[in-house]
């Protein structure tokens with residue numbers, strides 16, 4: 001786990017330094033795909049939208065884990081620019097970390113990882129659903145940053161704030 005923790009920190013630093021706003025997450029998408037290729041994880045990107053969908057395991061049962069990948073457009077030190085202040089840089093890194101860990105475990109089914117674009121615009125989720133990202137999924141779990149709770153280490157404050165996990169069951 002120590003190695004993964006260090007790696008998550010490095011991924012976080014990368015994504016934090018390279019923020020891209022909704023629907024423009026081109027380099028972010030490339031970087032995620034690159035990491036997944038290096039990890040030998042089956043994944044795909046889309047011709048018409050940003051975002052990545054990956055999958056590990058085997059079987060009929062599929063659960064999904066989702067991360068947001070877009071940054072906000074904000075004034076930072078007097079200059080307007082893309083900025084990861086909502087924690088999506090942390091979401092991406094933690095979800096890739098979970099993937100790296102779970103990949104080495106004995107799984108009783110498949111786990112699909114959805115790196116969803118344009119959460120801040122509100123229409124990124126639909127773009128993934130329309131492209132089949134949740135087809136066959138029984139449980140979807142999302143990571144959402146909670147600005148009020150500090151991540152225990154305090155090292156990556158404020159964006160690396162503990163994600164709040166919730167599950168919504170589809171029928």
Ligand SMILES: [Zn+2]
Nearest residue numbers: 068086119120
């Ligand atoms: Zn957000």
